[in-house]
Amino acid sequence: MVGGESIPPETKPAFRVKLLHVVASYLPASRYGGTIHSVHGLCRALAARGHDVHVFTTSVDGDRDSDVDHDRPVDVDGVSVRYFRSRYARRLYWSPALGRALRASIGDFDVVHTHAIYLWPLWTAARHAAGANVPYVVSPRGMLEKALIESRSPLQKALLIGMVERRVLENAAAIHVTSRREAEEAAAFGFNLPTLVGIPNGVTTDEDRPGTPSAAVGERVAAGGYALFLGRINWKKGLDRLSAALALVADLRLIIAGPDEHGFRETVQRWLRDHGVEDRTTFVGAVCGADKAALLSNAEMLVLPSYSENFGNVVLEAMAVGCPVVVTAEVGIADLVQESAAGLVVSGEPSQLAGAMASLHRHPATRRELGERGRAIARERFGWDVIAARMETLYETVRRSRDAQ
DSSP states (O other): OOOOOOOOTTOOOSSOOEEEEEOSOOTTOGGGOHHHHHHHHHHHHHHHTTOEEEEEEEOEETTEEOSOOSSSOEEETTEEEEEEOOOSOTTTTOOHHHHHHHHHHGGGOSEEEEESSSSHHHHHHHHHHHHTTOOEEEEOTTOOOHHHHHHHSHHHHHHHIIIIIHHHHHTSSEEEESSHHHHHHHHTTOOOOOOEEEOOOOBOOOSOOOOOOOHHHHHHHHTOOEEEEESOBSGGGOHHHHHHHHTTSTTOEEEEESOBOTTTHHHHHHHHHHTTOGGGEEEEESOOHHHHHHHHHHOSEEEEOOSOBSSOHHHHHHHHTTOOEEEETTBTTHHHHHHHTSEEEEOSOHHHHHHHHHHHHHOHHHHHHHHHHHHHHHHHHOBHHHHHHHHHHHHHHHHHHHHHO
């Protein structure tokens, strides 16, 4: 489900489609994690392959707005992006201006592609696309997991699933999933879903990496001997598991890089303190560019012990630079890690997690071997041009199905 044949970058499509991607937030609002980067990576690659790619989004960036132009389309790496303000009900990204733009122009597009669920722009895009007889594709982006919905916010999400999302999903031309795990989670609802199409996220595989990291990150990288956690600091990332596991691995430092979500860092610090490893752990906050590249390239391992992860973009990013990975079975990309022997897949039980971390920490030759395997497979099968080529085939299929009706 997460694999795919390599398609030469010089292979260009024989057709050109006009695409509208709708997402609640977009660059430069990078605080929202992997979805932002995945959507832009896909859009940029599709534009480079000759398609006419547009994005409608809001400028919501936490409690402020991104510093962007709201009056005209903005070119972002060849992608035409229109930002709309959300002044009220910002948690749902409600934007009447975005709604008006969708209603006025959605009929001009060949295919609409929405990313994530439970948010107003995505419902509205689906409704207007259906009304204009434009096929739309939905990427749930890890937000369609039945067990998590029932455990974390059962009433609110159950109402949305029953009253809004079910109709959006069942009326889609296709559902795009990034892993076998995500496909299984979507099927668990028992909805009358359209075709589930498995296409993984991609990764930037450029040889040229950003230059010198900041002094703070450079100092920590130079000290060596660290495991890296990279991602949002929130409950589902399994940092309780990681704290307990670190206590069982002597002489290994941990660097935690990523934005603090809803003040959860305080909870993580308490776990680290309780397990006696706070002095071996460093928080460096959200990172990008040279800082992110330096942390990944110099880590002994990336550890992602999540309770739930539809894909796990950061795992692919680590593999692309030759960093071995340790992931729990709940991470969507775990199948690829297992298949390619680019790292270790373990249960979330702390002793199992610690065993994998200790094994890599003590055996540099094993780290190099796993890292090189990961680098090779990431570059061969997951470059953005390869992924965009697979996605454009999906778009052409749904467009032709519409035309045949």
